[in-house]
Amino acid sequence: MENINSHITAKDRDKMSFPTRILVENDLLQGDVLDFGCGFGKDVEELKQKGFNVKGYDPHYQPDYPNQKYDTILCHYVLNVLKNQEQAKVLFEVSKLLKFGGRAYFSVRCDIKKPGFRTHYIHKVKTYQTNVILPFKTVFVNENVEIYEYQHYCYLNQKKTEVSPFFEKLEPKEQVGELASCFAFRDKFPVSNGHTLIIPKRKVANYFELSFKEQSACWFLVNLVKAELQKKYNPDGFNIGINVNQEAGQTVFHCHIHIIPRYKGDVENPRGGVRGVIPSKQKY
DSSP, X not given: OOOOOGGGGOOOOSSOOXXXXXXXXXXXXXXXXXXXXXTTOHHHHHHHHTTOOEEEEBTTTBOOOOOSOEEEEEEESOGGGSOHHHHHHHHHHHHHHEEEEEEEEEEEESOOSSOEEEEOTTTOSEEEEOOOOOSSEEEEEOSSEEEEEEOOHHHHTTTOTTTOGGGGSOOGGGEEEEOSSXXXXXXXXXXXXXXXXXXXXXXXXXXXXXXXXXXXXHHXXXXXHHHHXXXXXXXXXXXXXXXXXXXXXOOSSSOOEEEEEEOTTSSSOOTTGGGGGSGGGSOO
C-alpha cells in the first residue's frame, strides 16, 4: 500500500515536544539548528522564543527546502511513519544538510505494538507506523521514546585506517551522503566534476563478498547521489563502475562504486564507454 498519509500524523502541539525539551535541558542544541520534519512548527516557534537560531522544514507544511548546512538537526517521530526506503531518504537528506562535525538527533517511538497500516483515529484514513532501531549512539531512552545522536561516519572515523583505508587522509568536505550501512564522498582525484564514491561501512575489498542487503543499500545510495549530481552539475551522462581486484585496476582495497558524471565534449569520442578499460576494445 502506498504511504500517502504520513503527513497527517503530525501533531498540532500547544507546547514544545518532549524530545526537544530533553535536548534543550541537556544543552545539546548548538549553533544553527534545523527541525527536519517540523510538522506545524511548534518546536521551531518555542526555540526561537528561547533565542535559538532555528529554522523548520517539512515537505507538507513548510516546504521551502533548506539552502544551507546546520550544526544541529532535529528529526522527531518522522521515521516511525515512513517505510524503509522513505526512512533511507530522510537519513540521506539529514546527512547532506549537516555540517561536518555537527550532530543530528533522531527521536523514535518505542511503544508501537502493531507495526503496519492502521486507521487514524481522528482523520479516519490509513496511516503507517513502525518501530525503528538505528545504528547510532543513544542519548536518551524511556518506555516511550529513544533519542539517537548521529554524526557523519567520515567525521567519527577520521584517520582510522582499521575502519577503512579511505580514512587515512580524508578531508572534511568530502562526505556527501550516508545511509545506515554505506556512505558517499567526492573522489579525491576526480575524473570529472562531481565524481563520487559509494562505500559500504563494512570493510570488504571485493564487491561480490557483500551481502545482498549491503549491495542493495549501496545501489539505493547511488540513485540518491545521482539525483543530487544531476541537480547540482547537470551532466549529460554517467559512467558507473566497480574495480574488483588489482588485475581490474583496484588500488584501494575497500569496495567502492564510482559515479562519474560525463559532459558533452569531455572526450573526443565517448563511444564504447566502460569498454575503454581495455583501450583497444573501446571502439567497435
